Amino acid sequence: MKDIKLIVENLENGSRLDSYISKQLNNISRSYVQKLIKDGKVKVNNEIIVTKKQKLNENDKIEIEIPEPEKLKLEPEDIPIDIVYEDEDVLVVNKPQGMVVHPSPGHYKGTLVNALLYHSKNLSSINGIIRPGIVHRIDKDTSGLLMIAKNNIAHNFLAAQLKEHSINRIYNALVHGNIKTNSGTIDAPIGRHPVNRLKRAVVEKNGKKAVTHFKVIERYSNYSLVELKLETGRTHQIRVHMSYIGYPLVGDPLYGIKKKKFNLQGQALHAKLLGFRHPKTLEYMEFNSELPYYFKSLLKKIKGY
CATH class of the missing domain: 3.30.2350.10 (Pseudouridine synthase)
Incomplete structure (x- = not known):
């Protein structure tokens, strides 16, 4: 169980409850927020609220109870992904704006991980079943380049570069x-x-x-x-x-x-440019992506x- 507390600021005065929460918890979908409200998991000023259209006032105190995530069985999904580079150790993908990198509450489908599982049978397991291959992340609404590890040796090598700040x-x-x-x-x-x-x-x-x-x-x-x-x-x-x-x-x-x-x-x-040393060849590799349409x-x- 995870409890989250928020205090409404002046600029959010008059906002709808579901809209406000989904904006503040930007890693959780609005539909999931509405389910939490419907299930009585949201309080405003210590009162349980069951209507998503509740209007908020400045200094309202919001309490949100988020249940423990269900045990996930990740399903591969045939979602097109922009692969910039691939070999037996590394993938570089150009993530679109709006795509979540890995599953989280309210985002169990349609993530980059779901797409990667469909595309590749080999992904590193170091970060567990929820984040196979994921060495680093960018926010859902940030677009651009990400490196993916296809085995644990590559993952450790890339993660070490992140730790020593040598990745460009x-x-x-x-x-x-x-x-x-x-x-x-x-x-x-x-x-x-x-x-x-x-x-x-x-x-x-x-x-x-x-x-x-x-x-x-x-x-x-x-x-x-x-x-x-x-x-x-x-x-x-x-x-x-x-x-x-x-x-x-x-x-x-x-x-x-x-x-x-x-x-x-x-x-x-x-995320326009990404440069790193390849885990096997040790060569420096650099990738550049155009600004997206949006x-x-x-x-x-x-x-x-």
């Missing part, structure tokens, strides 16, 4: 605001948010070292297109760091501006304003 990971993001400096480094520790346990924040106490390097690619009137290079890989690192310095990602439901302007599915963040369309809209 470069992202593109569209952020609110016109960044004045051409480049910079954000060196600020990240840990659990002191109030909202689903978020991360820059914190000194119990924070882990987090370093992000950024470079401005192009400036627009109220936005900036930036390139971001990860030195470390904390959860939500880019999203937290850019919000921390006053330039949150466009479309970010957790750390960005609440008012939706472009009807985006999530944050405008794309990102290009967004830039076109921005330029039109």
